[in-house]
Amino acid sequence: MQSHVTVIHRVRGVDVPYLERIDHVSNSVTYVCPRSVLDGIPVHAAAAVTILDDMALVPAAVRDLAARFGTPERIVALHEFDLLTAAELRAEFDLPGDRPEYAVRFRDKLSMGETVREQGVSVPAFRAAPDVAAIREFASEHRFPLIVKPRLGAGSRDVVKLDSAEDLSILPDLSAEPFLVQEFCPDEVGAIDGVWTGSGLGPWRASKYLGTCLEFADNGTSLGYIEIDDPALIGPLATFAESVLSALSAGTPTVFHLEFFLGYAFGIPHIRFLEVAARAAGGETTHMWREVHGYDLLGAAVDIQLGRTPVSASLADSEVVAELLIHPPVTPPCTVLDVQLDISCAYAPYHYSVPPVGTMITETFGYAEIGAAFRFRGRSNREVVEAVQRTIAGFRMDCVALDSPTDAAVA
Numbered sequence: 001m002q003s004h005v006t007v008i009h010r011v012r013g014v015d016v017p018y019l020e021r022i023d024h025v026s027n028s029v030t031y032v033c034p035r036s037v038l039d040g041i042p043v044h045a046a047a048a049v050t051i052l053d054d055m056a057l058v059p060a061a062v063r064d065l066a067a068r069f070g071t072p073e074r075i076v077a078l079h080e081f082d083l084l085t086a087a088e089l090r091a092e093f094d095l096p097g098d099r100p101e102y103a104v105r106f107r108d109k110l111s112m113g114e115t116v117r118e119q120g121v122s123v124p125a126f127r128a129a130p131d132v133a134a135i136r137e138f139a140s141e142h143r144f145p146l147i148v149k150p151r152l153g154a155g156s157r158d159v160v161k162l163d164s165a166e167d168l169s170i171l172p173d174l175s176a177e178p179f180l181v182q183e184f185c186p187d188e189v190g191a192i193d194g195v196w197t198g199s200g201l202g203p204w205r206a207s208k209y210l211g212t213c214l215e216f217a218d219n220g221t222s223l224g225y226i227e228i229d230d231p232a233l234i235g236p237l238a239t240f241a242e243s244v245l246s247a248l249s250a251g252t253p254t255v256f257h258l259e260f261f262l263g264y265a266f267g268i269p270h271i272r273f274l275e276v277a278a279r280a281a282g283g284e285t286t287h288m289w290r291e292v293h294g295y296d297l298l299g300a301a302v303d304i305q306l307g308r309t310p311v312s313a314s315l316a317d318s319e320v321v322a323e324l325l326i327h328p329p330v331t332p333p334c335t336v337l338d339v340q341l342d343i344s345c346a347y348a349p350y351h352y353s354v355p356p357v358g359t360m361i362t363e364t365f366g367y368a369e370i371g372a373a374f375r376f377r378g379r380s381n382r383e384v385v386e387a388v389q390r391t392i393a394g395f396r397m398d399c400v401a402l403d404s405p406t407d408a409a410v411a
Contacts, residue, residue, distance in 0.1 A: 005022055005306075030048045
């Protein structure tokens with residue numbers, strides 16, 4: 001019987017180099033995925049593909065594939081929603097790779113916050129929020145505004161900002177899953193993407209957000225993500241990333257997306273921990289790393305889960321990249337009626353994906369296929385910031401909600 005590799009696939013909006021990284025001839029490679037991402041799988045080369053309507057059924061599907069093709073030698077999962085499931089299955093089958101206790105550090109925001117804080121990393125005050133009483137008690141100590149969010153959440157799902165006690169009425173169901181409450185930090189938000197070798201940083205880049213993920217998830221119009229080229233920040237950000245990843249992943253390589261708050265005191269940068277995930281960034285970032293920086297973050301993630309050492313040399317290029325995501329002006333599902341992009345060639349994105357007239361936009365969660373997406377490259381942060389801002393000003397998208405065919409809206 002051939003060696004068996006099982007892939008849990010939920011990645012949307014970017015090609016994963018499965019055929020480049022996994023030998024589909026010498027191995028029986030099986031996949032488990034929802035129907036919506038089936039086009040991201042090399043079905044013609046797969047030994048089997050199990051399509052699920054509910055990804056909660058992944059463990060049963062993997063066990064069924066193991067019965068048919070033999071216990072897998074490796075389980076690969078790239079989406080943060082599947083990392084813990086994959087780790088639990090590895091423990092069940094006694095396979096090499098990350099175990100549940102490791103995966104939890106990158107999924108449970110309470111656990112990760114406690115771990116990095118114990119190692120001296122600056123973190124806004126936080127604690128578990130099992131009920132409203134716990135949030136009221138936290139507010140009495142730290143005052144409003146506060147942030148409440150699911151401990152195992154992603155993509156700003158069910159994250160709420162509470163500006164006063166009156167806002168407690170907008171809380172999600174705290175009994176549905178574990179939550180935490182955190183002191184609100186008004187500083188700028190940024191992120192570091194890259195590869196951790198287990199003992200140091202491999203290739204990495206830091207970016208600032210134009211807007212915030214929370215605003216974007218709460219019906220915000222646009223979200224920008226622009227790389228930092230300020231020499232005064234590069235050193236402190238590298239030290240910060242090394243401290244966080246040493247606390248969470250000492251001796252274990254991973255691809256990571258690490259978010260931080262950036263403030264200043266007397267001109268000195270003050271970096272505070274927001275959260276981190278053991279995954280490649282979403283949106284357009286993986287595309288830009290391939291096209292401009294010449295490095296495949298998703299390929300590195302596959303390599304790590306196959307037990308290989310990823311390429312860890314620093315990025316050689318000096319270009320700065322940026323992405324811009326623009327929501328449709330009405331909540332999907334909606335149909336695109338007209339699109340216009342009025343911008344001079346000097347500031348134009350090097351690539352854009354704009355839904356053509358007649359497209360029905362259905363995605364409401366995440367950073368892929370949620371509207372229009374733009375990718376930029378330039379010689380400096382200042383250059384790409386201006387290009388992003390001009391694109392926001394020059395882009396127009398008219399849409400109509402499916403349940404209101406006569407009421408058009410404009411982005």
